[in-house]
Amino acid sequence: MGYKNKMIFLIIIWCLLIWLVGISPVSFAAQCEQKVTVFAAASTTNAMTDVGDLFENHKMGKAILSFASASTLAKQIEQGAPADIFVSANSEWMDYLESRKLLEPGTRFDFLKNILMLIAPVTSPIDHIDLVKGQDLGKYLGDGLLSTGDPDHVPIGKYAKEALINLSMWQGIENKIARAKDVRAGLALVERGEAPLGIVYASDVKISDKVKVVGVFPEESHKPITFSVAIIAGKKSAAALEFLEMLKTPEAKNIFTKYGFIVNK
Numbered sequence: 001m002g003y004k005n006k007m008i009f010l011i012i013i014w015c016l017l018i019w020l021v022g023i024s025p026v027s028f029a030a031q032c033e034q035k036v037t038v039f040a041a042a043s044t045t046n047a048m049t050d051v052g053d054l055f056e057n058h059k060m061g062k063a064i065l066s067f068a069s070a071s072t073l074a075k076q077i078e079q080g081a082p083a084d085i086f087v088s089a090n091s092e093w094m095d096y097l098e099s100r101k102l103l104e105p106g107t108r109f110d111f112l113k114n115i116l117m118l119i120a121p122v123t124s125p126i127d128h129i130d131l132v133k134g135q136d137l138g139k140y141l142g143d144g145l146l147s148t149g150d151p152d153h154v155p156i157g158k159y160a161k162e163a164l165i166n167l168s169m170w171q172g173i174e175n176k177i178a179r180a181k182d183v184r185a186g187l188a189l190v191e192r193g194e195a196p197l198g199i200v201y202a203s204d205v206k207i208s209d210k211v212k213v214v215g216v217f218p219e220e221s222h223k224p225i226t227f228s229v230a231i232i233a234g235k236k237s238a239a240a241l242e243f244l245e246m247l248k249t250p251e252a253k254n255i256f257t258k259y260g261f262i263v264n265k
């Protein structure tokens with residue numbers, strides 16, 4: 001049988017199979033589409049949504065995205081949530097999963113960095129606060145609270161607490177922290193004017209026109225803000241591998257840069 005005849009034969013068989021199971025060619029193709037479920041830190045919401053669109057536009061598959069604090073997502077993965085890929089806003093929660101053998105060996109890598117910033121509502125009379133050792137943030141808060149992620153488990157809150165301790169500011173305001181469930185929830189409190197100050201990432205400031213930066217924390221005041229990614233153990237599919245590789249492409253890097261992240265070289 002020649003090549004042309006073989007192709008005709010295969011097409012006939014394929015059409016018969018579609019007719020037998022009672023589905024259209026479009027729905028048949030849709031069922032074959034690769035899917036990858038990505039659990040990503042809330043701070044990456046806008047950027048990862050665009051990256052997910054890029055993944056789909058390149059016909060690489062469909063990206064199903066779920067956002068929350070890295071701590072919440074790591075716990076969900078530990079309890080068996082159906083994630084294929086995990087994007088963490090710090091190394092701690094990635095280490096947490098790796099120590100429990102819940103990451104696919106050899107797939108973890110760091111790919112983004114960020115900057116820690118002090119923000120205020122755009123209408124605030126405060127324009128600048130010197131983030132130097134011993135600065136009294138309490139006088140700027142008045143009766144209000146400093147909004148950031150819960151320092152006990154949310155990455156942004158942990159970075160914030162570390163910086164405040166190293167700058168001798170924590171003791172004066174530790175009881176004046178609005179402990180948000182994730183960085184975007186903390187950002188929202190400042191956007192609405194419910195908190196006079198907040199600590200977020202540079203990438204969060206980038207997506208809001210309702211807040212302004214009033215201070216940038218010195219890099220040496222906290223551990224490097226590192227975002228890492230890995231495939232979950234047993235989920236090393238072709239789609240998952242393609243998604244990880246796509247994060248290294250110029251197109252994906254441009255998206256992250258647009259949203260205020262610092263891309264690892």
